[in-house]
Amino acid sequence: MKRIYLDYAATTPTDSEVVEAMKPFFTDIFGNPSSIHGFGQEARRAMEDAREKLALFLGAKTDEIVFTSGGTEADNAAIFGVADKLSHKGKHIITSSIEHHAVLEACKFLEKHGYKITYLPVDKTGLVDPVDVKKAISKDTILITVMHANNEIGTIEPIEEISKIACECGVYMHSDAVQTVGHIPVKVNELGVNLLSLSAHKFYGPKGVGAIYIRKGTKVSPYLYGGDQERGRRASTSNVSGIVGLGKAIELAGNRMDKEAKFQSSLRDRLIKEIPEIIDDSYLNGHSASRLPNNVNFTFAFIEGESILLNLDMMGIAASTGSACTSSLLEPSHVLLAIGLPHELAHGSLRVTFGRWTKEKHIDYLIEHLPKIVDKLRRMSPLYEGK
Numbered sequence: 001m002k003r004i005y006l007d008y009a010a011t012t013p014t015d016s017e018v019v020e021a022m023k024p025f026f027t028d029i030f031g032n033p034s035s036i037h038g039f040g041q042e043a044r045r046a047m048e049d050a051r052e053k054l055a056l057f058l059g060a061k062t063d064e065i066v067f068t069s070g071g072t073e074a075d076n077a078a079i080f081g082v083a084d085k086l087s088h089k090g091k092h093i094i095t096s097s098i099e100h101h102a103v104l105e106a107c108k109f110l111e112k113h114g115y116k117i118t119y120l121p122v123d124k125t126g127l128v129d130p131v132d133v134k135k136a137i138s139k140d141t142i143l144i145t146v147m148h149a150n151n152e153i154g155t156i157e158p159i160e161e162i163s164k165i166a167c168e169c170g171v172y173m174h175s176d177a178v179q180t181v182g183h184i185p186v187k188v189n190e191l192g193v194n195l196l197s198l199s200a201h202k203f204y205g206p207k208g209v210g211a212i213y214i215r216k217g218t219k220v221s222p223y224l225y226g227g228d229q230e231r232g233r234r235a236s237t238s239n240v241s242g243i244v245g246l247g248k249a250i251e252l253a254g255n256r257m258d259k260e261a262k263f264q265s266s267l268r269d270r271l272i273k274e275i276p277e278i279i280d281d282s283y284l285n286g287h288s289a290s291r292l293p294n295n296v297n298f299t300f301a302f303i304e305g306e307s308i309l310l311n312l313d314m315m316g317i318a319a320s321t322g323s324a325c326t327s328s329l330l331e332p333s334h335v336l337l338a339i340g341l342p343h344e345l346a347h348g349s350l351r352v353t354f355g356r357w358t359k360e361k362h363i364d365y366l367i368e369h370l371p372k373i374v375d376k377l378r379r380m381s382p383l384y385e386g387k
């Protein structure tokens, strides 16, 4: 059977060029980069080369990059790092109601420890209003954390505007850019952020490695102790092969991103146009223009997203209802509820995300089978009977 992967927002396959770049670092170049002997220094050079590649992509300085175990750790490190360091100044953090759980749960934890969190609403396209950010700032606010693009509905947030407000008010700005880095330009100086999170496995690098950008002068406490790796900002022996893989992946992304984004947005726009034409009562979730090039998210009234997924899977198509982390919970997505979908509609959503190896014929195949599946499920749905 054909198998078609349309779930690139959950994770991407590692590019074979990335795998090749990583290979020597398991066996030949295995030294501990903190060791002063030749074995160690060889590994260190490779790691620093990867740091330069990432800094180049972000328009950052190399000493502003700290490698982590992924996006979740980067988000946690930013939030806990600032919360601890600036607790004497205030204990108020502003975020949005559609963040990834890596941000939301970190904020929930802080709430239990005396911090006050403002979860800003979004409009029906998923956009945070910078005016709301400004209104929410108080003298106790120490951090604003708003994602660059949402992983479920693909909406790209007005980070530059929010950063400007943060800067004017002397508040640190963090952005979870896990969905954008490697897919669209992410320049830390244009975005104006103090802190930014990213993860290699979302841009054809390996799983379990990511990074946090920390602007020079930004005060954050470390939260892993036990070594002076990453200039004392993140203890633990460095994941050299993973970091080398991240470096190769960001280099490839830098070279190919523009072309890939152009092709992917043509596939996206085709689906956005054709799905409502071939399936009644289907609604696009997210913004029509301020949107990731590889994200399509639709709600189909009267049926469950999980049933659509299972039926697509039987046809060899892998998609998602939302984020990979929550799709086993059978709870409606917090993102779809935040954009105002009623519970019954929030259950009937389908996220299709594509990437480097997606072909036009894969979209043809989806377009061929999706209407049949929706139709079959609706016939079985008691909700649909009255229609």
Ligand SMILES: *Cc1c(COP(=O)(O)O)cnc(C)c1O
Binding pocket: 009, 010, 069, 070, 071, 072, 073, 075, 100, 102, 147, 149, 150, 151, 176, 177, 178, 179, 199, 200, 201, 202, 208, 209, 210
């Ligand atoms: C995938 C993802 C994360 C988590 O990254 P990991 O490297 O899997 O820990 C965080 N935020 C967003 C927006 C994501 O899409």
